[in-house]
Amino acid sequence: MSTPERRTRDKERTRRAILDTAERVFTERGAQVSLGDIAAAAGVTKGGLMHHFPSREALVQAVYRNSAHRMWDEVRAHIDLSENRPGKFTRGYVRALTGDSEYLVGAFSVTGLFAVLGPPAQDEEFSRRDARAWDEAFAADGLPEGRALAIRYAAEGLATALSTPYLTPEQLTVARAELLTLTEPPWT
Template sequence: MSPTGQRATTPTTSGAGATTDKKTATKTAKATTSRKPSPTREQPATRAQPATRDRERTRRALLEATDQLLHERGTGFSLADVAARAEVSKGGLLYHFPTRDALIIAVVEAGLARFRDEVMAHVDLAENRPGKVLRGYVRALCGSSQEAVNTFAPSAWNGVDVIAEVADLLHTDANWWRETFARDGLDPQRTLIVQFAAEGVAAALAMGAYINDDEIGLARDGLLALTEAT
């Protein structure tokens, strides 16, 4: 009985109607199971990596342009000069570096790190005797690494140390080398003589006219000989 007191009647379905209902239900189920999740939520994450790479490339281009201008003009350049050299908009430059000092500080920091890496790449880890790092220093500065030679070009640091943060970076770097050479196992006096002589060779190489290939070889061999403890 139905709630109204009348006998409930069950509707009958013809064979054709039942078949149609089954087909409709089957199509609906297939459409539901074959529907793929919307990719909308994935798109921001997919775009993030290329955007990050673009920012990194822009930052590198700005640092390289600033490094070139420092070698060419000292600190006599503007942010507009950097943007033009790097082929980056002024807004793009300011996104990464809000001031010229910030650019110079970043260039110095990156340059000091590259110099360390260059020297360490010239250290022969198979040398199990004192002076291993100092010999790598000599090899890097006496013609084997243009990157290391550029560090001692007369124009490389022209005027940048008046920026307090740059002066701090240079002092920290100098102390790092003192501590590194102190652990290298050679007499401190000999280490200083070889270190500064190698830097002098690098400065002459950067100038170009004051040393030739034969003289570079003689200087390198002589300095390497001095690193051998007797």
């Protein structure tokens, strides 16, 4: 007999498997892939998928939220805690987006999750909160605002160009080093 705790764990594991599979299948086959195909790839029935995500919109929204949380986790994982000076968060962001995070390299690629699904139209409130949290994290990092914005969006541009012929590994190395240098004081 299964215990309520075991059923909850299994339910969470199934939900996680569906989310991870949906992200992979959306990336591989496009945003219009059927829910039946996602369910089959996740090893559940379409009814099982619909139990966790009652609509396509609910699944896409959950994939967006999951990817937003993973992006935060990836950036935090690339922060060097020994760097006790302004710009620590921004340097972690640059590192994560310019090749140190396999997940973010894939998500930002021209065929990655963010390109395939487009902007998260279904969950504007979550997007506003997430954008505000990123803005606050960069503002608290101690860099001048304009510099932080330039570094942030340059890193995102590099992340998008990583899988294209328009950015060579040598160019990435030079650009990444320059962005990291821009995070260091003194600023003028």
